[in-house]
Every structure is written in structure tokens, then in C-alpha cells.
Amino acid sequence: MPAKIIDGKAFAATVRAQVAEHVTKLKDAHGITPGLAVVLVGEDPASQVYVRSKGKQTVEVGMKSVEHKLDAETSEADLLKVIDDLNNDPEIHGILVQLPLPKHLDEDLVINSIAPEKDVDGFHISNVGLLGTGQKSMVPCTPLGCLMMLRDHHGSLSGLDAVVIGRSNIVGKPMAQLLLGDSCTVTIAHSRTKDLADVVRRADIVVAAVGRPEMVPGDWIKPGATVIDVGINRLDAPEKGDGKTKLVGDVHYESCAAVAGAITPVPGGVGPMTIACLLANTVTACCRANGLPEPEGLTA
Numbered sequence: 479m480p481a482k483i484i485d486g487k488a489f490a491a492t493v494r495a496q497v498a499e500h501v502t503k504l505k506d507a508h509g510i511t512p513g514l515a516v517v518l519v520g521e522d523p524a525s526q527v528y529v530r531s532k533g534k535q536t537v538e539v540g541m542k543s544v545e546h547k548l549d550a551e552t553s554e555a556d557l558l559k560v561i562d563d564l565n566n567d568p569e570i571h572g573i574l575v576q577l578p579l580p581k582h583l584d585e586d587l588v589i590n591s592i593a594p595e596k597d598v599d600g601f602h603i604s605n606v607g608l609l610g611t612g613q614k615s616m617v618p619c620t621p622l623g624c625l626m627m628l629r630d631h632h633g634s635l636s637g638l639d640a641v642v643i644g645r646s647n648i649v650g651k652p653m654a655q656l657l658l659g660d661s662c663t664v665t666i667a668h669s670r671t672k673d674l675a676d677v678v679r680r681a682d683i684v685v686a687a688v689g690r691p692e693m694v695p696g697d698w699i700k701p702g703a704t705v706i707d708v709g710i711n712r713l714d715a716p717e718k719g720d721g722k723t724k725l726v727g728d729v730h731y732e733s734c735a736a737v738a739g740a741i742t743p744v745p746g747g748v749g750p751m752t753i754a755c756l757l758a759n760t761v762t763a764c765c766r767a768n769g770l771p772e773p774e775g776l777t778a
């Protein structure tokens with residue numbers, strides 16, 4: 479039987495609708511409008527697209543959107559000043575600094591200068607520690623989106639064998655923590671893992687987040703397993719015409735879909751969930767800041 483395609487685009491639309499509903503309640507019952515500030519340093523083309531999309535979707539769900547676009551040579555001191563002002567702005571409940579940053583800026587220092595309660599990316603060391611110890615935190619958006627899709631597909635994840643391929647701070651490590659929190663047996667695999675194919679073959683859930691185009695072939699996948707593809711790799715596609723490109727994930731879609739029970743496509747899988755979860759995190763941060771109940775089902 480062919481794999482079920484987990485439609486991240488449609489799922490993200492339902493998350494945004496839930497966010498919009500909660501935003502309306504916050505405005506009507508409490509006169510509060512959640513506010514999200516996005517900071518972009520430099521002109522990376524992909525980052526510009528993502529930041530534009532974040533601003534547009536923030537407004538669409540009824541929240542306040544603020545964008546700070548700084549030039550590529552911005553000094554660390556100037557960037558930290560922007561963040562400090564946002565930390566102290568009562569109308570801003572969420573702050574995100576788009577990554578990657580230009581090389582001269584210290585990413586850890588910048589992220590850790592965001593007030594942890596406004597860190598809607600969940601990258602601040604305090605949030606990392608809280609998540610790692612099973613306490614209430616802000617949860618990184620991409621892994622949160624993956625978790626939502628997995629819970630929706632499986633119901634309970636308890637006792638399932640999960641392999642996360644990739645050990646980044648943004649996806650691999652928090653994804654593993656979230657799966658552990660849902661009582662999976664978790665393995666984090668990476669470029670030095672021995673017998674990677676055999677490790678992956680044991681998994682009921684495979685999350686591929688290595689950033690290597692189509693690295694996981696179908697014969698690594700256990701029949702019926704769920705495959706979550708976090709990779710977004712742009713490749714040349716001469717077959718589509720001169721100068722054309724295509725997006726592929728970290729798994730070889732056709733061969734994996736032939737064996738898996740369920741799979742996320744690229745594009746239209748995990749990617750759209752990243753921004754939907756950013757909006758969800760902003761509402762959550764706003765509720766926490768105002769001592770109000772958080773929306774159900776939008777956090778880990």
C-alpha cells in the first residue's frame with residue numbers, strides 16, 4: 479500500500495486557524511494583541527523570503543508584526559541594542575532573529591540576549607535547558623511542527639522506536655528531546671554513526687534533518703514506518719528547463735514513499751509547519767506574559 483502523504487501545508491492552515499481564533503479571544507476578552515518582532519541581518523535571499531512570509535502570516539492571524547531589517551555590516555552592539563529595545567517593549571511578546579547570521583556576529587551571544595520568555599524560536603539556553611529537563615519552555619518551531627504531525631498521525635507515540643538523523647541545535651537535538659518527552663525510544667544518528675542504514679531500519683519513526691539531499695534511500699526504511707523529512711535542498715533541475723531548480727528533502731521521496739506507512743513531502747511538509755508553530759509560540763508567549771490560559775494543542 480502506498481504511504482499516506484502527511485500534508486504539512488493543510489496541517490499548517492489548521493494551526494493558523496486555531497491561532498487566529500485565540501488571537502480574537504485575547505483581543506475581545508482582554509484587549510490584548512500579541513506582537514511578534516522579526517530581526518533580519520543582511521540580504522540572504524532565502525531568509526528574505528522566510529521573513530516576508532512570517533510578517534504576512536503574522537498579520538493574517540490578527541497579530542501585530544514588526545520587522546527590523548538591518549544591513550549585513552551591522553555591528554554586534556547595534557544588533558544587541560535592537561534586541562534590548564524589543565525585550566523592553568510591552569507590545570512585543572515574541573522576538574526572532576532570522577538565522578543564519580553574517581559570520582562576524584556571534585550567534586550564541588545574540589540568541590542568548592533575547593529575553594527567554596520572548597524567545598519564540600526556543601533557542602535561548604534557558605529554553606534549551608527547560609526542554610531538556612521536561613519543564614515548560616518555548617519549543618523550537620520546526621521540531622514542534624514535526625511533533626504535532628506525528629501525534630496527529632499516530633495518536634500516542636509511547637514506546638515507538640524513533641531515529642533522528644542530524645544533531646543540530648535547531649532541529650535534531652530538540653526533536654530528540656520532544657520524542658523522548660512523548661516516551662519514544664530515541665536514537666540520534668549523525669555523519670559518524672556506524673551502520674546508519676541498520677540503525678534507521680529499526681525505526682518506527684525516522685526524522686531526517688541532515689541537510690544532505692536525498693541521503694536516505696527507501697531500502698533503509700522499515701515497512702510501515704513514518705518518515706518526517708526536514709530537509710529543504712535546492713538542486714539544479716535541467717530536466718525542467720534551462721536554469722530551473724527544484725526542492726528535494728533529505729530522503730529519497732519516491733523510494734521511501736514506496737515502503738513507508740506515512741511520509742512528509744518536500745515542499746509542503748515540515749516547512750509550512752515551521753511558520754505556523756512560530757505563530758503558535760507567539761500566542762503562547764503572550765498568554766504566559768499576561769497570566770492567561772494557553773491555547774490547547776499548540777505547545778508540546
Ligand SMILES: Nc1nc2c(c(=O)[nH]1)N[C@@H](CN(C=O)c1ccc(C(=O)N[C@@H](CCC(=O)O)C(=O)O)cc1)CN2
Pocket residue numbers: 528574575576577578599619620710725744745746747748749750751752753
Ligand atoms: N530564527 C530562525 N531561523 C531559521 C529557522 C527558524 O526556525 N528560526 N528555520 C529555517 C528557515 N525557515 C524559517 O525561518 C523556514 C524554512 C522553510 C519554510 C518553508 O515553508 N519551506 C517550504 C518551501 C519554501 C521554498 O519554496 O523555498 C516548504 O518546505 O514547503 C519555512 C520557514 C532557517 N532559519
